[in-house]
Amino acid sequence: MNASMPLISIVIPTYNHANFLKAAIDSVVAQTYRNWQAIIVNNFSDDNTIQIVSDFKDERISLINFSNDGVIAASRNEGIRNARGEFVAFLDSDDIWRPEKLARCVVALAAGSDIVCHGELWTGVDAPERVVMYGPRSRATYAKLLYRGNCISTSATIVRRSLLTRLNGFDERPEFVTAEDYDLWMRITRETTNISFVPEVLGEYRRHGGNASNAVIKNMSAELAVIEDHFSRQDRSFVRLCRQRHRRARAFYGAARALDSTGTRATSLKYFARSFATSPFVPRLYPAIALTVAHCVARRASRRTMTETRYFSIARHAMAEALRAIGIKSGDRVALPEFICRDLLASIHHLGAQVAYYPVDESLRPTRFPTESDVRAIIAVNYFGFAQQLEPFREYCRISNAVLIEDNAHGFLSADENGALLGTRAPFGITSIRKTIRIADGASLSINDQTYIDRVSPQLLPTSNKSLRPSIARKFSTVDRKFHLPIFRTMRTLARQMRKIKTGATLPISDPSSETEPLMIAAPYRSSLRILAQLNTEKEQARRRRLYKQVDIALADLPLRPVYTSLPTGTIPYGYPFLSDDRTAKLAEKITRGFGVEIIKWPDLPSAIEQGAPPHYKNIWLVNFL
Numbered sequence: 001m002n003a004s005m006p007l008i009s010i011v012i013p014t015y016n017h018a019n020f021l022k023a024a025i026d027s028v029v030a031q032t033y034r035n036w037q038a039i040i041v042n043n044f045s046d047d048n049t050i051q052i053v054s055d056f057k058d059e060r061i062s063l064i065n066f067s068n069d070g071v072i073a074a075s076r077n078e079g080i081r082n083a084r085g086e087f088v089a090f091l092d093s094d095d096i097w098r099p100e101k102l103a104r105c106v107v108a109l110a111a112g113s114d115i116v117c118h119g120e121l122w123t124g125v126d127a128p129e130r131v132v133m134y135g136p137r138s139r140a141t142y143a144k145l146l147y148r149g150n151c152i153s154t155s156a157t158i159v160r161r162s163l164l165t166r167l168n169g170f171d172e173r174p175e176f177v178t179a180e181d182y183d184l185w186m187r188i189t190r191e192t193t194n195i196s197f198v199p200e201v202l203g204e205y206r207r208h209g210g211n212a213s214n215a216v217i218k219n220m221s222a223e224l225a226v227i228e229d230h231f232s233r234q235d236r237s238f239v240r241l242c243r244q245r246h247r248r249a250r251a252f253y254g255a256a257r258a259l260d261s262t263g264t265r266a267t268s269l270k271y272f273a274r275s276f277a278t279s280p281f282v283p284r285l286y287p288a289i290a291l292t293v294a295h296c297v298a299r300r301a302s303r304r305t306m307t308e309t310r311y312f313s314i315a316r317h318a319m320a321e322a323l324r325a326i327g328i329k330s331g332d333r334v335a336l337p338e339f340i341c342r343d344l345l346a347s348i349h350h351l352g353a354q355v356a357y358y359p360v361d362e363s364l365r366p367t368r369f370p371t372e373s374d375v376r377a378i379i380a381v382n383y384f385g386f387a388q389q390l391e392p393f394r395e396y397c398r399i400s401n402a403v404l405i406e407d408n409a410h411g412f413l414s415a416d417e418n419g420a421l422l423g424t425r426a427p428f429g430i431t432s433i434r435k436t437i438r439i440a441d442g443a444s445l446s447i448n449d450q451t452y453i454d455r456v457s458p459q460l461l462p463t464s465n466k467s468l469r470p471s472i473a474r475k476f477s478t479v480d481r482k483f484h485l486p487i488f489r490t491m492r493t494l495a496r497q498m499r500k501i502k503t504g505a506t507l508p509i510s511d512p513s514s515e516t517e518p519l520m521i522a523a524p525y526r527s528s529l530r531i532l533a534q535l536n537t538e539k540e541q542a543r544r545r546r547l548y549k550q551v552d553i554a555l556a557d558l559p560l561r562p563v564y565t566s567l568p569t570g571t572i573p574y575g576y577p578f579l580s581d582d583r584t585a586k587l588a589e590k591i592t593r594g595f596g597v598e599i600i601k602w603p604d605l606p607s608a609i610e611q612g613a614p615p616h617y618k619n620i621w622l623v624n625f626l
C-alpha cells in the first residue's frame with residue numbers, strides 16, 4: 001500500500017445493538033476506500049451480535065469480546081490496542097457512514113492532518129433531521145474547546161494512531177462516561193493543531209429520540225466532570241475562576257435546552273435557574289427561559305391531552321412495554337377479559353406476571369372484576385373498534401390502584417361518543433395497526449400520562465423489510481378494491497387451500513405455546529411507518545363504515561345476531577362481528593364474498609378459558625374488513 005493509501009483501523013464498540021450494528025458494518029463495507037480493518041469490540045452482547053458479525057464474510061472485519069463494565073472508553077481503547085492502521089476511525093454501532101467518507105477524509109490525512117472530522121446528518125424518529133457541521137478549525141483549540149464546549153463528534157472523527165497511543169487513548173474514569181471524547185479532543189488539541197474539518201455530510205448520527213432526560217443529565221454531569229478536571233490543572237487566578245463558573249453555567253444551560261427539547265420542561269427550568277445562579281452572563285439564557293416558561297404554562301393547560309406514541313412491529317411488544325413502564329414484575333397480576341386472543345398472554349408472561357381473568361357478557365362488557373389483591377394493571381378491550389365504556393374500569397382502578405390499559409382490538413382510527421380517540425382515554429392505549437390496514441407489520445403504544453411518558457423507552461429505530469410479499473399483497477388488494485377484481489381473493493384462497501393440505505386448517509391456528517412465546521421487543525418496518533404516514537385516513541374511515549352498513553343490510557335475513565345493534569358516530573369498525581352457528585356463518589361468507597371481505601372466527605381463546613367457555617365466547621364470527 002503506498003503512503004497516500006494508509007490503512008485505517010475502524011473501532012466499533014457495541015452492546016446489544018445487533019440491528020443497528022448490521023447497518024453500521026454495511027456502511028463500512030460499502031466504503032469506496034478499501035484499505036481498512038474494522039474491529040468490533042463486543043461488550044458480551046446477549047443478542048445475535050456475534051452472528052451478525054460472522055455473517056459478513058470479510059477478512060477485514062474482526063470481533064473482540066471485551067467486558068467494559070459500562071465504560072465505552074475501555075472498549076474503544078481495546079480497539080485502539082488491536083489496531084494496526086496508521087489512523088484510527090471511530091464508529092458507534094448505531095451510526096452509519098456515507099460510502100465516500102473514508103476516501104474524502106484520507107485526502108486530508110494524506111496532506112498531514114493528525115485528526116480529521118466531517119459533518120453529520122442527525123436523524124431520529126422523534127426529531128426532525130438536521131445537518132450538523134463540526135469545527136471550524138479556529139474553534140478547535142484547547143482554550144475554545146474548554147471554555148465554549150465540544151465541536152467534534154466521535155463517529156465523524158479519524159485520528160493518527162501514534163497520537164492516540166501517546167495520549168493513552170480515552171480516559172476510562174466512570175465519571176467521564178459519555179463525555180470521554182470531549183476530554184480526548186481537548187488533550188489532543190494540547191498536542192497538535194493539525195486538525196481539519198471536511199465541510200461535507202459523510203455520516204449519520206442516529207438519535208434514538210423519545211424521552212432522553214436521564215441521558216441528558218448524565219451527559220451534563222460527565223461534561224462537568226471533564227471541565228472540572230481540566231480547570232483543576234490551571235492556575236487559580238481570578239480570571240480562571242470566572243471562566244470556570246461561566247463554563248459551568250454553559251453546561252447547565254446546554255442541559256436545560258436539551259431537556260426542553262425532550263419535553264421535560266419542569267426539569268429544564270431547574271437547570272436554566274442553575275445556569276443563571278452560576279453565571280447570569282450567558283446571553284442566550286434569557287429568551288430560552290421565556291420560551292420554556294411559556295411552554296410549561298401551555299402544557300399545564302393541556303396536560304390531560306398529552307400523548308406520545310411509540311411504534312412496534314406487533315401489539316404484544318407495545319403491551320409488554322406498557323406493562324414494563326407500569327412496573328409490572330414477576331408475581332404481579334394483570335387483569336384481562338376472558339374473551340381475548342391467547343397470543344396477548346405472551347406480553348404478560350414476558351414479565352413473569354400472572355393473569356387474572358374477568359368475564360364479559362354477550363355485549364362484551366365486564367360482568368365482574370377480579371377480586372385478587374395484587375392486580376397492578378387491567379386491560380379494557382375496545383372490541384372490533386367499538387368503544388368499551390371505561391367508567392366501571394376507572395372505578396375498579398380507583399379501588400385497586402391498578403393502571404388501566406386500553407387495548408384497541410383493533411379500533412385503529414376509531415373514537416368514542418365524545419370524539420375521544422380509542423387508545424387515548426386511559427394512561428396507555430395499544431393498537432395492532434397491522435390487523436386493520438394492509439402493512440407488513442406495525443402496532444402502536446399511546447402513552448397518555450406524563451408520569452409514564454417519562455418511563456417508556458425511546459422509539460426504536462425502524463428497520464427495513466426485505467420481503468416483497470406484503471407489498472405485493474397490498475398492491476393486489478388495492479387493485480381488487482378499485483376494479484372489483486378477484487385477483488387478491490383468488491390468491492388468498494389458493495394459499496389457504498395449500499395450507500389446508502399441509503396443516504388441515506385454512507387459517508393459521510395458534511397453539512398454547514403462543515401464550516408463553518418469548519418476546520424480543522422489535523421495531524416496526526420503515527415501510528410500514530411510511531404507508532401509515534401516507535394513509536388517507538378519512539377515506540379509510542369512510543370505507544369501513546360503508547362496508548359495515550352494506551354487510552349489515554346484506555346479512556339482515558340470516559338467523560344471526562350482530563354483536564352491536566348500532567354503529568355509533570365516530571366508531572370505525574374493524575369488521576362486522578356477529579353471533580351465529582357455523583352453518584349460518586358459511587352462508588354469510590357466501591353472501592359477503594362480493595364485498596372483497598372474508599369471515600373469520602375470533603378469537604383463539606386462552607387455554608385456561610377454552611374449556612368451559614360460555615357459548616358466546618365460541619360463536620363470535622367476524623366479517624373482516626382488512
Ligand SMILES: Cc1ncc(COP(=O)(O)O)c(C=O)c1O
Nearest residue numbers: 314315316341343344407409432
Ligand atoms: C385484543 C388483542 N390485543 C392485542 C393483540 C396482539 O396483537 P399482535 O398480534 O399485533 O401482537 C391481539 C391479537 O390478536 C388481540 O386480540
